[in-house]
Amino acid sequence: MTDTEDTKLDSPSPPRRVALYVTCLADLMRPSAAQASLELLQHAGCDVTVPTGQTCCGQPSYNSGDYSGAARIAQQVIEGFENFDYVVLPSGSCAGMMIEHYPALFEGEWRERALQFAGHVYELTTFLLEICDYHPPKQEHAKPVAYHDSCAGLRELAVRSQPRRLLERAGIEVQELSQPDVCCGFGGTFCAKMPAISGDMSDRKLKDIESTGCDTLLGGDLGCLFALAGRARRTGNDVHFRHVAEVLIGDDVTPPIAESEER
Incomplete structure (x- = not known):
């Protein structure tokens, strides 16, 4: 084995690039939950970004039957978050919307993008335990x-x-x-x-x-x-x-x- 190969094997893995999706309720009414989520992810060794363009996940529109409105919101979320390794949310409700319901809003290319996006979305405690094996x-x-x-x-x-x-x-x-x-x-x-x-x-x-x-x-x-x-x-x-x-x-x-x- 060459010195270069040995160095490559010993190099630490790069940190996980995580986008924190704050959620509306945390943003407007309980920012301490978002701050705690950010700190937990950082303590778990993640490189965390909080994209500034994030808005509602579209769940209120979806649950009220406004599927076209929900689809427009979903497209905005996907475009803003799909280039991160992971998208993590301190909410099973919003995470469920993205994982389970975004793909159902679309057909064709956007459905494929929604499916690929959904595969990188995690509820916070699931991500900390199953992906990071985090010990608080x-x-x-x-x-x-x-x-x-x-x-x-x-x-x-x-x-x-x-x-x-x-x-x-x-x-x-x-x-x-x-x-x-x-x-x-x-x-x-x-x-x-x-x-x-x-x-x-x-x-x-x-x-x-x-x-x-x-x-x-x-x-x-x-x-x-x-x-x-x-x-x-x-x-x-x-x-x-x-x-x-x-x-x-x-x-x-x-x-x-x-x-x-x-x-």
């Missing part, structure tokens, strides 16, 4: 937490064990809900169209959380967490809500969702 810093004296599996992440992307394994690696125990795979009642526009049913579903979820004895619920989708936190505040429930990325990165400064620093 151990957190001493961390209290047990409950965890909510969002419908889209669970059913479209099989996101269940990944966040739990990362939390376990961080030394954080998860106390399981009796019905962890039952909807929280948010469901996008469902909560606005059928508020009574949505509220009842949220109340049931809150009771399930209380039964664990934990005072904090984690999740990977801000829509679910916002809905539950809002319901909890309106009904006098004292459970706290955080995105799993915030806890994995050790963010103990940002107040829980729907709470002020003075609470």
